[in-house]
Amino acid sequence: MKVAVMKRRGGFTLIELLVVIAIIALLLAIMMPALHRIRRQAAGSVCLSNQHQLVLAWIMYAQDNDDKLVGGHDGHSSSPSRGYDWIQLPQTEGGVVVSGAAATLEDEQRGCERGALFPYVQDVDLYRCPGDRRHRTELKHRSYGVPGGMNGDVGAGASSWLMQQWGYPSYKKLTEIKDPGVKYVFLEEKTDVGGYNWGSWNLEKQGDRWWDPIVVRHGQLSVLAFSDGHAIKHQWKQKSTLEMTFVPYPDCIRWPVADGADDLQFMRRGYNPAH
Numbered sequence: 001m002k003v004a005v006m007k008r009r010g011g012f013t014l015i016e017l018l019v020v021i022a023i024i025a026l027l028l029a030i031m032m033p034a035l036h037r038i039r040r041q042a043a044g045s046v047c048l049s050n051q052h053q054l055v056l057a058w059i060m061y062a063q064d065n066d067d068k069l070v071g072g073h074d075g076h077s078s079s080p081s082r083g084y085d086w087i088q089l090p091q092t093e094g095g096v097v098v099s100g101a102a103a104t105l106e107d108e109q110r111g112c113e114r115g116a117l118f119p120y121v122q123d124v125d126l127y128r129c130p131g132d133r134r135h136r137t138e139l140k141h142r143s144y145g146v147p148g149g150m151n152g153d154v155g156a157g158a159s160s161w162l163m164q165q166w167g168y169p170s171y172k173k174l175t176e177i178k179d180p181g182v183k184y185v186f187l188e189e190k191t192d193v194g195g196y197n198w199g200s201w202n203l204e205k206q207g208d209r210w211w212d213p214i215v216v217r218h219g220q221l222s223v224l225a226f227s228d229g230h231a232i233k234h235q236w237k238q239k240s241t242l243e244m245t246f247v248p249y250p251d252c253i254r255w256p257v258a259d260g261a262d263d264l265q266f267m268r269r270g271y272n273p274a275h
Contacts, residue, residue, distance in 0.1 A: 043131035044218035044233055050126045051144065051186045051225035057120035058086070058185055059229055062174040069172060070116050072152025072185075072200045074145075086146060087115035087127070108141040129188060131217035145189035145201040145212075149273040150227070152200025166205045169273050177273075180228040184270045188222045190215050190245075190252065203271045208261060213252040216245045224270070237262045 061070045074089065075081030075097075081088040089097045090107035091114070098107045112118060112127045127142045134140035146152050153160045153170035162168035171177050189201050190213045201212045216222050216236060225231040236242060241263040244255045257264050 043129065044221060044223065047129040047131060047143075047188070047218065047223045048231050048233060050129065051223050052229075052231040053121060053123075053126055054117070054144065055185050055225035055227070055231060056229055057117050059174065059227075060120050061117060067173040067175055069151035069174060072146035072148065072150040073154060074111075074115075074199065081111075081115075084116050086117040087112055087142065105141055112142060129217055129223070132188075132215075143188055143215075143217075144186045146185060147187070147271050148200035148202045149271055150183075150185050150200075154199070162202070165202075168205065171273050174227070177227050181226055181230070182270050183227045183273070184224040185227050186225040186231075188215050188217060188224075189213065190249075203267055205268070205272065208257045208264075210244065210255040210257070210264065211253075213244050213247075213255055214241070214267075216242050226270070234266070238264075 058070060062068060068084075071082050071085030073082065073085050074087045075085065088111040090099065090103035090111045091097050092107060093110065095114075098104070109124045112124050118124075124141070127144060129143040132140070132143040148162050149168060149170050151170060151172055153162045153168075160170060162170055171183075177183055187201060201214075204211050214222060218233065220242060221233045221235050223231060223233055238257065238259050238261075240255070240257055240259050244252055247255070
């Protein structure tokens, strides 16, 4: 006598499928913040390595050029790049400067490659933090800037912009730098070929506001590289500093400080060539 055997149909029932989907959604909700943190930390580590390599190249340039610092200015419409500047303005393959919205990503990269620092690094990707996503929509490549006090000033002596504006001198030689472990050379800033921080990155000597904006791409951290060759991830303390990152031009210029000046004073100590 044959006995009929009921065979279970393959696949999931609707209820089983919904349970699986719910479990996956729950796991994603738990894991996503951790994944975002991991990605942000990874970008910060690459940014740290980028600036470390750039500042070592910056030191090597001075060693190869009679102690003279590479130019820290990157040019603008009224003051074009100088041949000894670390970076040049965006330009075509034929060397024609392209500014504003007309500059392509390749034009910006070409400006990096034709700067005086590039022979020491030979990698255009070092000029961009992986946490800087603007290249996807705004065709921006460079993430870093150099302070005006690191040979980023235009003019010389009493006629220089920094001296006229705030009475700052500008370092011209490596051995002139006081407290090299405190004086930063590279920082993350809101670089933009549209004009508002062409040139070098600058900061007022006094007052309760920033001058040029910085950007915070790694949670509450930004990367800075110092003139003795080390680089750090620096944690900001003020909420207003973090907010500056998300404020569009021109409102981010002369950004006021209303919740404490720890961040501003930290940057002033590392900027001021006078002491």
